[in-house]
Amino acid sequence: MTSPASGAPSAPLIAPSVRRRMACWLYEGTLMFGVVFIAGYLFSALTQTRHALHNRHELQAFIFVVSGIYFAWFWSKGQTLAMKTWHIRVVDRMGxxxxxxxxxxxxxxxWVWFIPPLLLMAPFGLTGGEISVLMIGWVLVWALLSRFQREGQFWHDIWAGTRLIDARPAPSA
Known part of the structure; x- marks a missing residue:
């Protein structure tokens, strides 16, 4: 959090626990179901797609862009709805x-949360169950790797120059 006058952090920039961040991540996935559903419906209505496999790659690209707009807009405001619920805020390195x-x-x-397991699908001809196990395993490994980072941040946050901070309201006296 920053004080309006100085632009300097007014509270310590403490990372939420991995458990809280992952709970927020799962809740975000649940909320994204609605965003993806509406984006897919809009795409199929605008393109008059009648079969699920027609325009599949275009639909994937459209959902990628819509998701990017959703996250960039909310993160630039500080929080998505899931982050508000879990009292987590995204800020730059200076808060x-x-x-x-x-x-x-x-x-x-x-996307480093998803790309490595997805890249293994085609060359190894993995089935849905194998992909699921690989995806869950990779997500757990990636989340636990934050424990090896000095400030406890996820590595994609370090690379992007951002950080997740605890935004719980101060207890009232």
């Missing part, structure tokens, strides 16, 4: 609000 370009960079770099 200031994140500009939209940095929020977009964070979105692109956050």
């Amino acid at each position: 200031r609000p994140v500009p939209q370009w940095r929020a977009l960079l964070r979105y692109i770099l956050s």
Whole structure:
């Protein structure tokens, strides 16, 4: 959090626990179901797609862009709805609000949560169950790697120049 006058942090920039961040991450996934559903419906209505496999790659690209807009917009405001619920805020390294370009960079770099397991699908011809196990395993490994980072941040946040901080309200006296 920053004080309006100086732009300097007024509270310590403490990272939330990995458990809280992962709970927020799961809740975010639940909320994203609605965003993806509406984006997919809008895409199929605008393109008059009648079969699920027609325009599949275009739909994936559209959902990627819509998700990027969603996250960049909310992160530049400080929090998504899930982050508000779990009292987590995204800021830059100095504790200031994140500009939209940095929020977009964070979105692109956050795909490291999914890309490695997805890249293994085609060359090894993995089935749905194998992909699920690989995806869950990778997500757990990636989350636990934050324990090896000095400030406890996820690595994509370090690369993007952002950080997640605890935004719980101060207890009243």
